[in-house]
Amino acid sequence: MAAGPRILIVEDETKLREAVGEFLGREGFTILSAADGETGLRLAREQAPDLVLLDLMLPRLSGTEVIKRLRPGSAVPIIVITARAGEVDRVVGLELGADDYVTKPFSLRELTARIRAVLRRSGGGGVGPAADRLERGPVAIDFDAHSVAVDGRPVELTPTEFAILGALARHPGKVFSRLQVLEAAFGYAYEGYERSVDTHVRNIRRKIEPDPAEPRHIITVFGVGYKFIEGALGRQAAQTGGGEPR
Numbered sequence: 001m002a003a004g005p006r007i008l009i010v011e012d013e014t015k016l017r018e019a020v021g022e023f024l025g026r027e028g029f030t031i032l033s034a035a036d037g038e039t040g041l042r043l044a045r046e047q048a049p050d051l052v053l054l055d056l057m058l059p060r061l062s063g064t065e066v067i068k069r070l071r072p073g074s075a076v077p078i079i080v081i082t083a084r085a086g087e088v089d090r091v092v093g094l095e096l097g098a099d100d101y102v103t104k105p106f107s108l109r110e111l112t113a114r115i116r117a118v119l120r121r122s123g124g125g126g127v128g129p130a131a132d133r134l135e136r137g138p139v140a141i142d143f144d145a146h147s148v149a150v151d152g153r154p155v156e157l158t159p160t161e162f163a164i165l166g167a168l169a170r171h172p173g174k175v176f177s178r179l180q181v182l183e184a185a186f187g188y189a190y191e192g193y194e195r196s197v198d199t200h201v202r203n204i205r206r207k208i209e210p211d212p213a214e215p216r217h218i219i220t221v222f223g224v225g226y227k228f229i230e231g232a233l234g235r236q237a238a239q240t241g242g243g244e245p246r
C-alpha cells in the first residue's frame with residue numbers, strides 16, 4: 001500500500017486516539033501515536049511526521065511544552081486538540097506556533113478537512129481528494145470549506161451544528177436516532193450528549209429553515225429521531241413536523 005502523509009497523534013484518551021487513528025487510516029494517512037507528551041515529543045523528533053495532532057492536556061509533558069520544545073527546531077505542522085473552548089488554549093496554542101486547533105467534541109470529518117487544509121498550506125503530504133460538497137435542494141454544504149448556504153445565502157453554523165447537519169444530509173431520508181446522529185457526526189458517540197442533539201437540531205432549524213416550527217429539511221420522526229430531506233412541502237411537512245422525537 002502506498003504510504004499517505006504520516007500523522008502523529010498525541011492523545012492520552014485511548015478511545016479517542018484509536019478512533020482518530022482508525023478514521024485517518026481509512027482516509028489514507030499513515031498513523032503514529034503516543035499517549036503522553038514525552039513520547040509524542042520523541043516521536044515527533046525521531047520519526048519526522050508530516051503533521052502532529054496534539055492534545056494540550058497530556059500526562060508527563062503538556063501539549064504546550066511539547067510545542068515549545070519542538071519549535072523552532074522543527075517546522076512540522078501542528079493541529080492542537082483542546083477540551084476547553086476557552087480562548088486561552090486557542091491563543092496559547094496558536095501563538096506558540098500551532099497551525100490550527102479543534103475543540104472537543106469534534107467530528108472526524110472536520111478534523112480530516114483541517115488536516116488536509118494544513119497539509120496543503122504547508123506544501124507537505126499532498127493528498128488531493130475530490131471536492132467534498134453536497135447539494136440537497138436549496139441546502140448546499142461544502143465540507144472542505146466548512147460552509148453552508150441555503151438558497152445561495154451563507155449560514156453560520158457552529159462546528160457541532162455543521163457536523164450534525166452534514167451527517168444527516170449525507171444520507172437523505174435515513175432516520176437517525178440521537179445516538180446515531182452523534183456517531184455519524186463525530187465518528188463515535190459521546191456518552192451523555194444524546195439529549196444535546198435536540199438543542200443542536202433546534203438551533204440548526206432556526207438557521208436553515210424558512211419556518212423552524214414547520215421544518216422542511218430536518219424532520220422529526222416521532223419516537224425515533226431525525227431525518228434530513230431535500231424539502232418537504234405542505235402535507236408532508238404538516239404530518240411529520242418539528243419538535244423533538246420525545
Ligand code: CA
Pocket residue numbers: 011012013055056057058
Ligand atoms: Ca488529554
